[in-house]
Amino acid sequence: MTRSPEISAFLAASAAALRKSCTGEALRAAETVIGRFDAVGPTGGNPARLPVCDWIAPALAAVAPERAALGRAFAAVQGQLEWKRRVSARESDQRFWNGHANAMILGPGGLERRDDLWIGVTVMAPGVDYATHNHPPEEVYLSLSPGEWWNARMDWTDPGPTGCIYNPPGIAHAMRSGEGPFLALWYLPI
Incomplete structure (x- = not known):
């Protein structure tokens, strides 16, 4: 199996940003994720877009210089992704229903189908406010635009344009946008 040049560039930019931004538990998790980049999964993907994806371009236009390479690499793959609402989203909550979307880059339904690694994005x-949720794998987030994260071990936190967020396995966590759009990448070793 061969990997597309766009995904290769995205993974290289991800590795550089993760190593520059993460420390402690987050860096350990990031290194586990990066250690799985060499494996190539079967190609997949079924491009689909939701209206909230119109916020991607404004978010990318405001990416901090320190994350510019990652922003460009993500921009090169984002049009190939299958954007979906969170499974628990309900149409009765119009703000959340219309105001968020997730896409898998590597993992189930992603551009590469993987069962050992999930890399995705939320806009x-x-x-x-993104629904409070939890999942067994630990998780590292890199922000491409301003936003805040919360988990049961920390208050609401904005990691800034070069920071990262770490969620331990199984911890309740959430995120929220502010006055502008929110765009963040997430990395989970499965």
Whole structure:
């Protein structure tokens, strides 16, 4: 199996950003993720877009210089992704229903189908709170635009344009956008 040049560039930019941004538990998890980059999964993907994806371009236009390479690499793959709402989203909650989307880059339904690694992305319109949730794998987030994260071990935190967020396995966590759009990448070793 061969990997597309766009995914290769995205993974290289991800590795550089993760290593520059993460420390402690987050860096250990990031190194586990990066250690799985060499394996190539079968190609997949079924491009689909939701209206909230219109916020991707404004978010990418405001990416900090320190994350510019990662922003460009993500921009090169984002049009190939299958954007979906969170499974637990309900149409009765219009702000969340219309204000968020997730896509898998590597993992189930992603551009490469993998069962050992999930790399994905979340976009949110301004003023949206993402539902509190948890999952068994640990997780590292890199922000491409401003936003805040919360988990049961920390108060609401904005990691800034070069920081990262770490969620231990199984911990309750959430995120929210502010006055602008929210765009963040997530990395989970499965």
